[in-house]
Amino acid sequence: MFDKILVNNYEMPIVGSGTNTFGKVGNTYTNPLRGDTKEVVMAIQNGYRHLETAQSYRTEGVVGKGIAKSGTPRSEFFITTKLATRNGYQGDDWAHAEIQKSLKSLQTDYIDQFLIHHPMTDDEILAAWKILEDYYKKGVFKSIGVSNFKEDQLKLILDHATVPPHANQIESHLGKWQHDLIAFHNTHNIATTAWSPLKNIDQPSKQLSAIAEKYGKTIAQIVLRYQIQRGVIVIPKSHNKDRQAQPLNIFDFQLTEEETTQISKM
Numbered sequence: 001m002f003d004k005i006l007v008n009n010y011e012m013p014i015v016g017s018g019t020n021t022f023g024k025v026g027n028t029y030t031n032p033l034r035g036d037t038k039e040v041v042m043a044i045q046n047g048y049r050h051l052e053t054a055q056s057y058r059t060e061g062v063v064g065k066g067i068a069k070s071g072t073p074r075s076e077f078f079i080t081t082k083l084a085t086r087n088g089y090q091g092d093d094w095a096h097a098e099i100q101k102s103l104k105s106l107q108t109d110y111i112d113q114f115l116i117h118h119p120m121t122d123d124e125i126l127a128a129w130k131i132l133e134d135y136y137k138k139g140v141f142k143s144i145g146v147s148n149f150k151e152d153q154l155k156l157i158l159d160h161a162t163v164p165p166h167a168n169q170i171e172s173h174l175g176k177w178q179h180d181l182i183a184f185h186n187t188h189n190i191a192t193t194a195w196s197p198l199k200n201i202d203q204p205s206k207q208l209s210a211i212a213e214k215y216g217k218t219i220a221q222i223v224l225r226y227q228i229q230r231g232v233i234v235i236p237k238s239h240n241k242d243r244q245a246q247p248l249n250i251f252d253f254q255l256t257e258e259e260t261t262q263i264s265k266m
């Protein structure tokens with residue numbers, strides 16, 4: 001597995017597995033948990049060592065149990081999770097308690113990447129960021145960042161931080177590549193992770209189908225390859241063993257400049 005070296009030199013596998021519906025009844029985000037770790041174990045067997053979760057997904061425990069069950073040491077995994085901030089920042093005591101819950105559910109004493117899940121008011125962002133910095137300085141978080149942040153919100157952190165954000169996890173896929181925001185990230189050494197990276201692959205253009213055919217790859221593999229060639233980390237998710245394996249099989253070919261230019265306009 002290939003790694004991206006973050007600005008603090010911590011290594012992040014460039015392909016990870018999302019988990020937001022894993023272990024849930026009917027594979028549905030809002031449904032209750034089934035109590036098994038089937039998809040996480042399948043991902044680990046397929047070769048994933050980067051697993052991405054969040055407090056709000058309720059799948060931290062599924063990831064923690066799956067890793068424990070796999071017999072593969074915790075140290076071989078890169079785990080990302082996120083502070084649930086959709087309802088704002090509920091104070092330092094709340095943040096500490098939520099972080100302790102994450103560590104317990106994930107069955108670990110450190111987290112490879114900890115993110116603020118959604119932007120809030122400026123004061124709330126800065127209060128949350130200070131907590132993330134404290135855990136980073138203590139070595140509990142190995143890298144810290146945000147998700148769904150826009151340029152202004154990143155600038156706010158950059159202007160006030162003692163530790164700059166290492167990553168921003170954003171929606172990025174066919175039809176919404178986010179070229180401008182990613183250029184801003186690159187200027188500030190902020191790694192980009194693309195969520196929902198497979199959105200819109202079901203109705204590919206003729207051009208995209210032709211590129212896939214040329215390399216003997218699926219459309220999913222072509223769009224993921226495009227992302228990693230421009231330095232973007234991807235966290236696709238599948239409940240199906242074969243489809244889940246595909247993103248790990250994109251390192252044996254290279255899109256030409258002409259092809260990446262074509263895809264960048266799709």
Ligand SMILES: NC(=O)c1ccc[n+]([C@@H]2O[C@H](COP(=O)([O-])OP(=O)(O)OC[C@H]3O[C@@H](n4cnc5c(N)ncnc54)[C@H](OP(=O)(O)O)[C@@H]3O)[C@@H](O)[C@H]2O)c1
Nearest residue numbers: 018019020147195196197198199220236237238239243246
């Ligand atoms: N930070 C955020 O706010 C945020 C928001 C949304 C999502 N996320 C994260 O991003 C992860 C991925 O996003 P996502 O689940 O929304 O979308 P996704 O990974 O882009 O797409 C998932 C869908 O694609 C199908 N699929 C998977 N692999 C495929 C392949 N090789 N070929 C064809 N179809 C394939 C899956 O169906 P099957 O299961 O049937 O294969 C599933 O329906 C989530 O798990 C979550 O962890 C983060």
